[in-house]
Amino acid sequence: MALKAVKAFALRWRFTVTLAIATAVAMVGLLVVWTRHDRLAHALVDAAQLWFPLALFCGAALLLSRWLFLDEPECAWLGCILILLAIYLRPKAYMAVSGAEGTIIGIPDVGVILTVLWITHCSTRQVPPRGWRNPILLGIVSGLGFSAARYVWVSLAPETPPAYVLGEFAFFVIVAIYCAHQVVRMDFSQPEFRWQYAVPLAIGLGCHHFLPVTEGSLGAFELISTAVSLVSAICLVSTTLALLQEAYLQHHMQLAELGERVSEAEVRLHRDEELRHEARATVAGITNASQLLIDRTAALEKRQASQLRSMLESEMVRLQTLLAAPAETRTEIGDQDLDLDQVVSGLVVSLRAQGMQIDHQPSGVLVHTDPEALTTTVHVLLCNAKRHAPGARITVWTTITAEHAVLHVSDDGPGLPQEVAELLFTRGAKAPDSPGQGIGLYSARKAIRAHGGDLTTHPQPAGTDFAVTIPRVA
Amino acid sequence: MPRTRVTVIEDHLLFAESLVIALELEGYDVRLMPLGEPGRSVGTLLPAILRSNPRIVLLDLDLGLHGNGVRLVEPLTRAGAAVIVVTGSVERSRWGEAMAHGARRVMPKSSPLNEIAATIRRVSQGLPVTSLEERTELMRVWHAEQASVRDARARLERLTRRESEVLAHFLEGRQVREIAALSVVSEATVRTQAKAILSKLGVSSQLAAVGMARQAGWAPPSR
Numbered sequence: 001m002a003l004k005a006v007k008a009f010a011l012r013w014r015f016t017v018t019l020a021i022a023t024a025v026a027m028v029g030l031l032v033v034w035t036r037h038d039r040l041a042h043a044l045v046d047a048a049q050l051w052f053p054l055a056l057f058c059g060a061a062l063l064l065s066r067w068l069f070l071d072e073p074e075c076a077w078l079g080c081i082l083i084l085l086a087i088y089l090r091p092k093a094y095m096a097v098s099g100a101e102g103t104i105i106g107i108p109d110v111g112v113i114l115t116v117l118w119i120t121h122c123s124t125r126q127v128p129p130r131g132w133r134n135p136i137l138l139g140i141v142s143g144l145g146f147s148a149a150r151y152v153w154v155s156l157a158p159e160t161p162p163a164y165v166l167g168e169f170a171f172f173v174i175v176a177i178y179c180a181h182q183v184v185r186m187d188f189s190q191p192e193f194r195w196q197y198a199v200p201l202a203i204g205l206g207c208h209h210f211l212p213v214t215e216g217s218l219g220a221f222e223l224i225s226t227a228v229s230l231v232s233a234i235c236l237v238s239t240t241l242a243l244l245q246e247a248y249l250q251h252h253m254q255l256a257e258l259g260e261r262v263s264e265a266e267v268r269l270h271r272d273e274e275l276r277h278e279a280r281a282t283v284a285g286i287t288n289a290s291q292l293l294i295d296r297t298a299a300l301e302k303r304q305a306s307q308l309r310s311m312l313e314s315e316m317v318r319l320q321t322l323l324a325a326p327a328e329t330r331t332e333i334g335d336q337d338l339d340l341d342q343v344v345s346g347l348v349v350s351l352r353a354q355g356m357q358i359d360h361q362p363s364g365v366l367v368h369t370d371p372e373a374l375t376t377t378v379h380v381l382l383c384n385a386k387r388h389a390p391g392a393r394i395t396v397w398t399t400i401t402a403e404h405a406v407l408h409v410s411d412d413g414p415g416l417p418q419e420v421a422e423l424l425f426t427r428g429a430k431a432p433d434s435p436g437q438g439i440g441l442y443s444a445r446k447a448i449r450a451h452g453g454d455l456t457t458h459p460q461p462a463g464t465d466f467a468v469t470i471p472r473v474a
Numbered sequence: 475m476p477r478t479r480v481t482v483i484e485d486h487l488l489f490a491e492s493l494v495i496a497l498e499l500e501g502y503d504v505r506l507m508p509l510g511e512p513g514r515s516v517g518t519l520l521p522a523i524l525r526s527n528p529r530i531v532l533l534d535l536d537l538g539l540h541g542n543g544v545r546l547v548e549p550l551t552r553a554g555a556a557v558i559v560v561t562g563s564v565e566r567s568r569w570g571e572a573m574a575h576g577a578r579r580v581m582p583k584s585s586p587l588n589e590i591a592a593t594i595r596r597v598s599q600g601l602p603v604t605s606l607e608e609r610t611e612l613m614r615v616w617h618a619e620q621a622s623v624r625d626a627r628a629r630l631e632r633l634t635r636r637e638s639e640v641l642a643h644f645l646e647g648r649q650v651r652e653i654a655a656l657s658v659v660s661e662a663t664v665r666t667q668a669k670a671i672l673s674k675l676g677v678s679s680q681l682a683a684v685g686m687a688r689q690a691g692w693a694p695p696s697r
Contacts, residue, residue, distance in 0.1 A: 260649045263680050267647030270688065277536070281562035284583035285489030291587055292492050299499050308495065311488045 019200065019235055026227040034223055041223070045211060048226045048233075052208050055233035056086035062240035064136065067129075069247040074188045077123035078197075080135035081116055087143025088112055088150075089208060106158070108149040109168060113175050115142055120179045124186060172209075176202040189243055196239040204232030275322065282319045286312060317379045320346070321372050335451055337473050340365045340405060343374055344396055351382050356394065358382070363398035365405040366473040373447035374470065377455055380444040381409040381466050389413020392463070404453075405472050410465035421459060477503040478598045481528035483519070483546065484560070485509055485538040489583065493532060493560075496587045497594065509540055516541045520549055528555050530597055532590070533577075535561040535568060544572050551576030556597045560590065570616025579603040580612070626690035632674045635695065640667045642694035644684050 034041040060082035067075040122133070129135045183198035184191065210225040289308050292300065300308070324346065341362040348360045367374070378396075385394050392413035399406045416424070425445050445455040454469040480502045484490035490506050497504045505526050507519065516537060523531070523546070531550050535543045547557050559572045559580040569580040578597055581590060596603050633641065643653040650668065654661040668680060677683050686692075 259680060263644065263649075263684060264647055266681050266684060267645075277562055280564075281486050281489065281534075281536070281583055284562060285486045285492065287584070288492035288496070288587050289488050292495055296496070296499060300495065304495055308488075308491065311491060315488045 019231060022234075023228055023231045026231055027224060030223045030227050031220075045222065045226050048230050049211055052204065052211075052229050052233050053086045053089045055237050056082045056089070059236045059240040060086060060139070062237070062244045066240075066244045066247040067135070069244070069251055072188045073126045073129050074123045074186050075243070076129040076135040077119050077127075078183065080129070080139040081119050083136065083139025084112065084115065084119075084143045084146075085205070087140065088146050090147070106150070106153045108146050108153050110171070111149065112142075112146050113172055115146070116179060117175055120182050124182050173206070176206060189246060193239060193243055193246070196235065197243070200232035200235040200239075204229045204236065207232070279319060279322055282315055282322070286315050286319070289315075313383060317376065317383075320379075321375050324371065324375060335369050336371065338367050338369065338371055338374065340367045340398065340407065340470070343371065344378055344407070347375065347379050347382060348396065351386065356382070356386050357392075359393065359395045361395070361397040363400070363405065365398060365400060367405050367470040368473050369448070369453055369470050370451040373451045373453075374468075377444040377448045377453075377468055378407070378409070380441060381468070384441065384466075385409060385411045385413070385464070388416075389463070400472070403472060404469045407468040407470065408465055409468070410460070410463060412463040415460060415462060416457070416464050418459070421457060424457060425455070477501060478529050478594075479503045479505070479527065480530045480532060480594060481505045481507055481523060481526050481555075482532045483507045483509075483523065483537070483543065484532070484534040485536070485540065486534070492587070493590065496591060500591050500595075502594070509537060516543060516545055520546065523550065524553055530594055531555045531557045532594075533557055533559050534583075535559060535563055535572065544568065544575060547572050547575035547577050558590075558593060558597065558603075560585070566612060566615045567619035568616075570612035570614070570619075573604070573609055573612045574616055623690050626675075626686045627692070629675045630687060630690055630692050633671060637667050637671050637674070638694045640664060641671055641683060641687060641692075644668075644680055645687055 030041065030044060033044065060079045063075045063079035063082065066072065067079060119138075122129075127133065132138075180198035180202040184194045186194060188194070207225040207228040210221065211229065289312050293305065293308055293312070297305065341364060345360060345362070348358045352358055382394065382396075385392065389411045390413075392411040394409065394411045397408050397410075399408070425441050441455070448455050448468060448470070452471045455466065456469070457464065457466045480497055482490050482493050482497075482504060484493070484506075494504045494506050505528070507523055507526075509519070519540070531546075533543050533546060533550075537543050543559075547559070550557050557572075557577045559569070559577045560583055561568070561572075561580065562583045563569075564582070572580050579593055581593065593603050630641075639657070640653060643656070648656070650661055650664045654664045657664070671683055672678065672680070675683050675686055677686060
């Protein structure tokens, strides 16, 4: 149990642990160097002076790249802080800084701390870094501005009471802790990364102030500062690099997903194109046939006219089913959940438009079957009623059993002769005067049976009644 | 004077039937060519069509499962029939192809019946029905299309067997994950193959690769 807890702790804080070990090793290394080679120790301290601001620059560049990738305002503002600090804490050892300028603490420092506080505030508020608040510009301008102010301050060389120095240092510590806390509370990336970013940066900045500037003997305190600031500089760069890498991965995955969606859309577009082609051809036929029926009725033979009419009807149904089902479901024919009322009312409306009297009683039932089979069946029944019981009133209503919905299509017409009723569902059966091809009911029953339903009829005292049994949604 | 014989080759029955009726009313001797069982290729229709000895043939380019009607244009023209293509296709290159093979005119299916009748009348009187500019333009579109298709085919032939399979999956709209699962390989493998496909086809996206395969009428080699 305890081992598990230790393991979990080590996993979660492995970075911090590694960091502590690295700092310890660096310190021991420095101590060894210090006791044996004084010159080398000085060189290392100089290197720390140089590397810390450079690491800040590097971190700023990486953070700003992440900002450009993901458009996270927090990263832009954090990058801005790093630029400001990097310019203000420029590599003193290489830039002819007088000793006094390095150690003196004054008003410009307070200004920098306040600016950092303000930018952190912008960052937590997610102020958009646009217009005059361009983070790169702001960082560079404020960095140079405060450097100039410090130069002026040093040249004036005012007396600084020790109490003031102590107060300012306390102020710095409080602000550093506050800012680190704010960064950890932000919501970009993962909390571990925010910890790894904020804490080493705050500690490193603190230690950087104690780096010795003047040539002189090195104490243990200076060495510890050097080691800590070196390690935290490395840590800062590696964390910002990880942040950028994360942004890149995120982007890459978004791109891959988009690509997949585009290719899906392309496939769907292709299917739609095929569908449109088919629909165009069907509509052309319908247009021509109805044109003939309307303009040339007199010239048409009766047989031709009725043939055209029945073909028109079946083409209409085909067009309807073609356009009703969305492209995906048509290609992968399969059962799905359907609103029965929706399927029926579409057909009812179109047949009402052709002059049929249909009374549709909605049921609110969800059924599970193939949309095309269901549409075809209902359409065949409605058209049959229209053909065999002209002028009759048709009623469409639904009863519900435990597992099925039963859709009835009944009319108050002449009804079916017994001998026809028996043969109704065999292929080619039709009344002698029927203009249909006699395959409607046969194929409708076949289709609906293939999808878990059934089509039956029962003798009625008056009129006819067909019942479509469809599986209900459980 | 004997009536001009017109043969209609069309898989949309209603369209065909109304054409037949309309043209009969105009006084033509119209035959509707039965297409037979689906799956019979258009080539097998040719003897039957020629037997009816038509003066004018109204031809649809998309004959459903029977294939592409454009293959009939040239033999029919050579046999002395005037071919008028009435198509639902809106691809200008296909129109150009029909023209190049000798069709007298290509009309969209949305043309009104009397325009089709008027065209047939002009053809039977031996008058031109397509202006030279239109014919040249359509054929230019077709030649341009042909050149790019040839190029695409040449590139597609460079694919290995495995890459062809992956491309076929893409054509079906499958994603890398599904393909990997179907072929029992890792996603990384499929991604590598996809990259190889893209570089061989000289395109920058899967989308473009699929488009290219479609345009070239490419089908994966059978295993």
